[in-house]
Amino acid sequence: MAKAKAKPKVGIFGFTGCAGCQLNILNLEDHIVDLIGLIDITTWVMAKAENSPGPWDIALVEGSIAKKSEIERIKKIRENSKILITIGSCATHGGLPAMRNLRDTSAMKKTVYGDTTDHLDIMDKIMPVSHYVQVDAALPGCPMDKNEFVRAVKALAVGKTPQIPNFAVCYECRIRENACLLKEGKFCMGPVTQAGCDALCPSNGAVCEGCRGPVAQVNWGAEYKILQELGATPEEIKRRFLKYCPSTADMEEFQELVF
Amino acid sequence: MQVQLKKDNEYVPHIAKLIKKTQMTEKETLFEFMFEEPEIRDLFTYNPGQFVQVSIFGIGEAPFSISSTPTRKGVIELGIRKTGDVTEAIHALEVGARSGIRGPYGNGFPMNKMKGHNLLFVAGGIGLVPLRSVINYVADRRDDYGKVTIFYGACLPEERVFVDEIEKVWPNIPDFEVHQTVDECHTTWQGNVGVVTTLFSVCAVDSANTMALICGPPVMYKFVVRDLLKLGFARDEILLSLERRMKCGIGKCAHCQVGHKLTCMDGPVFTYFEAERLMESI
Amino acid sequence: MQTYTIRKDEIPKLVEALKEEYEVFGPMPKRTSYVFAPVTDPTKMNLDYDSTIMSPKKYYLPSSQTLMEVSLKNATIEDTVKDILDQKPKILFGVHSCDINGINFLNRVFDGKYDDPYFQAYKEITTVIGLNCLEPCKYGFCRAVNKNFVLDGYDLFLTEISDTHYYVHVGSPRGDRILTIAHEFFKEAKEEDGAAFTAALHKKHENLPVALHIDNIHETLDLAWDDAIWDELGEKCMNCGSCALVCPTCYCFDVQDEVDLSISKAERVRKWDTCLFYDFALVAGNHNFREDPPARLKYRFYHKFRGAIHDQGEIACTGCGRCIDACPAGISIKDVLFRLQEYWAASPTPQGGL
Known part of the structure; x- marks a missing residue:
């Protein structure tokens, strides 16, 4: 029989994106209390004043990797997490920010920031999280679907791999x-x-x-x-x-x- | 004649307790289950080659061939490889844990028709799971069947299942002969190296009055059947146990449909004559 | 056998009267199409509807259905069959012959050695008021597959005999019961009504097209196993599953466990699945028996027009044409059957006969 394991320690992290997926977790009014009963969110800068430096059983990662500094950060999170799950299309596929991969970055920099762009830590290509570290499960969507998120947390709580449908x-x-x-x-x-x-x-x-x-x-x-x-x-x-x-x-x- | 456990709702499993776990390899463990209700324990019988649906409530349900023999009553033995959510959850069960079992389903091997014949078993990897049921059944009713030859192949020596029986029990039964092989060479392995069909050159097989029973990974069937036909086996003397993803086990969900047959109802055991006529069967 | 007539303009009143005892479902408008839905406003129910997006199979095999609930604390199991039987009885109003035949086909699947108690429970609580089609619908080809009439599977059956009246056949005691409850709407049919009914049947047979012949379909399929048509269709098909979902005879399902948020209870749920999906024939160890998308499309045709003859004694197609309407890629089952008919006609015949 499925048993509730000890409450897993969860960290929620934002990278380059609109933070809408994290907001979607906060918007789970009907379920948030129950969810907190299943998981122990030890790190979530958007919603908590005190945050643990890790390690975590589960890392939920939102946003794409757009800056060099983000590569180091995501690698560190990976090292300190047993399971890493991307939430939203930015983290899973690159998402809307990665649209700029199809354009000339230097021209865009110039348009926005003028001639002084040296301070910008921007890479030419914006990549999904899976480009840099191993991802165990992905919850795509712009934003991530709330119900799918709840299903994923329940699955994790009983030791199942969160499944997303394999059809259109x-x-x-x-x-x-x-x-x-x-x-x-x-x-x-x-x-x-x-x-x-x-x-x-x-x-x-x-x-x-x-x-x-x-x-x-x-x-x-x-x-x-x-x-x-x-x-x-x-x-x-x-x-x-x-x-x-x-x-x-x-x-x-x-x-x-x-x- | 089998006594069928008649239920109003065939989808609802009976509660069974895990009474013993024996790890066989890194990924495979032998589980012994016993129904909680004594009445079901008494009524539950099966044919070697049949399968049951095992439920880990909250995780899901999956089909498993029965590895024990109905000649030894009391427990249901299932040799299970850790490969997905349900099997991982079964492996995580502690002795005494309660899960659900329903069945038995499928046809199983034609034990009556096989009477009086010599039997050749060709098993690959965990394909030995359903064949072990037949082998021990035959061992317990030794007089009903002729000579028994067992070919067993695995990828690596440490991936072999039921090693004790293969090496110590079965070779000592009168008129039992066991040959093993592994795909990859290993320093401490003294035996044959090569895929399971290489055993045909190690041990001469006589097709006269012999039936062949095959179970293994999907890729294995074609090659074994080819060699058996060369040796003169008739198409209906070759029995295959096919693996499909039975979801309901009772002929409704169509996941295990092969050609116009349902593996869960018409199979999982098919003669090669039947299998040859089913599109995409092997 | 007694037959009846009912005035068309009294149908809304009849529905209203039946709603006391039954939950009534019928063809209701939805955007550009129709769906079977609760008849909230009987004047909105349109019995002149062409077809609906989904067949009424959803009332017998819901797209997602809890089979049982399990307490994770002590492993007690409660199945949901009783919950179905406790529901308010249902009336499906205005079900075309193709769809009644679809339900009959499903009944063959869910009957047999192992009864499916859920399907049977839904059957138990559901009354079917059928409706004869006298005009062809946009995509249908029911007559070509002999599904433009019903032998059984209905409780009442309506046939339009004039601009103002339907002719009514009673098919079961359940149908009889409706006549008892709402007797004021039904008049005993007179001789001229019977003549009008015969005329309506003639009209139906004149109207429904028969150009397609599928009497040798399974032999044709045997010959066409390696034909290029399957790869050609496979290239167009996106394996989205729309055809199977709207099909009145497709019944494949998946079973999954879902836990509640307190992890104290699990539900075992069955959900529609289709053989067009990648996972369908996937087994442990990641071996996929139908890995390539064209193989899955081909399998669907072979199961419908060949396998089902073995299993259920008839093809698994009612000619309703919904899959043609639903396919985003424009694949038409009717065109495929025509192509197979041409394939048959063009296959070489031995000189001088056998």
Whole structure:
């Protein structure tokens, strides 16, 4: 029988991102008291005055790695944690901050900061956490889904690996009985996007933006064709495919596409 | 004739207690379970080759072949490899812990049809788990069956399961012959090295009046069957126990569908004649 | 056998009357389509609906369903069959023949050597008021698969016989009971009503297309195992599972345990699964029996049109056409069947016969 283990020590850490995922944990009003009954949050700079320097049983990491100093920090957290879980798409895939990987960084620096940019500790490419350290589980999404987070904490509390679905958003979208938005001519990313959000956007009539990153064995070619037939330009398609997960550009199948 | 445990709800398991754990290798342990209710303990019987669904409540349920023989009543022995959440949780159970077991499911080996035949067992890795049930059944009803030859292959010597029986018990049973091999050479290993089919050149196998029982990793079947056919085995004298991901065990969820058959209902034991006709079976 | 008629404009009143004893579900508008949903406002229920996004299988096999609750303290198990039986009885209003056949098919799966008590409990509490389709729907091809009529599986069955009336067949004691509760809405059918019913059946047979022939489908599939069509479709298919989810006969499920936040109770939940998903045929040790996406799409067709004949005695397709509507990649099961029909026609025949 599953048994509650001794309360695991948990650290919650923010890197480059909007901090929305951490905020989402704070927003779990219905569950937060129960959650604190399951885990012992020893470090959380956003929400606590006193914070432990580690070690932790579980590290929850939000944000992408954009600065050199962040590499050292994430490595240290990894060394001091038994399990490291990324929360949100920035930490998992690079997310919105990594959109700048597709542009010229020096020009951007100049636009924002003018000629004196030497003090900036910015790397040319923004990378997901998994680029630097081993990640045991990932809860993608922009922001991370609250329910998925609760499920993950419960799983950890009984010693299970947090699972995220290995299929596309369409599963949840069909179960919620939405008519297919692609069929209505809208540029929906549902079929190529990892489920787990309960098809939040399509259920409210908005297309899936692909914020949770590509699904297992993603078929970029098929989605490309559909969007093209619906009138999307190659540039538009590329932008959609790379928006939350720029590393998609490194996928073999992606490189076969003509943009 | 087997007495079936008739239940209103086949999905609900019976509570069983873990009474003994014996570690066999780094990843495999032999678990002995006993039903809490004496009535179920009495009624529960099975055919070698059948499987049960084991529940670790809160973690999940998974199918396991039974390693014990129905000729030795009382406990259900399951040889389990640590490979996922459910199996890790089973490995973490302490003696006395309560979990759920339902079954037995599947067809098992045709023990009656096999009577009077010589038997060749070809097992790879933990494929020995269901075959051990047959081997010990045959050992207990020695007069019903002919000569027994056991081929056992593992990747490394330390990955072999049921080593005591392989080395000390089975070779001493009249008309039992055991041959082992490992895929990779090892300094202290004196025995045969090579995949399990290399044993066909170590030990001459006569296909006359012989049935072959095979269980092992998915990649193994093709090669073993090829060699058996060469030796003159008929397609229905080759019995395979197939592994699939049974979720319900009772023919509903379709996870274990192979071609037009369900592994949990029509199998897991198929003759090669049947398996050959099932798309994607081996 | 006594038959009846009912005025179309009295249907909302009938629904309202039945709501005392039953929870009534029927085709309700949702954005650009229809879904089976609680009939909150009977005037919104539209019996002229074309099709619904999801079939009524959800009332027999919910997309997510707790099978049992287990106390983690002392391992006591309580199954949820009684909870189903304790629910207010349901009426599914306006179920087309294809969907009744779908429920009948599921019944074959969930019956058998091991009864599925959950499915049977839902059946127990559910009354089906069927509805004959006299016009073809946008994607359906029910007549080609012999599912444009029902032999059983309904409690009442309505057929439109004029702009104002439905003809009513009673299929079971449960249907009879509705006549008892709401007798004021039903009139005994007269001879001319019977004639109008016959005319309606003729109209149906004229209207429903029959260009597709699948009588030798499983032989065709045997021949087409290595055909290029599967790779071609596999390239288009994104394995999103939409087709299987909306299908009235797809029944595959997964079973998972979920714990509550106090870790004192676990629920064993079954959820719809589909053979198109990567994990479906994955076994311990990470061996996947259908690793490649095209293999999974092909498997689905073979199971529907070949395997099901072995297991359930009939193909697992009611010709409802929902999967055609749902597929984002534009794969049409009807087109695939037409292609297989062409494949059959084009396969070489031996000179001079056998």
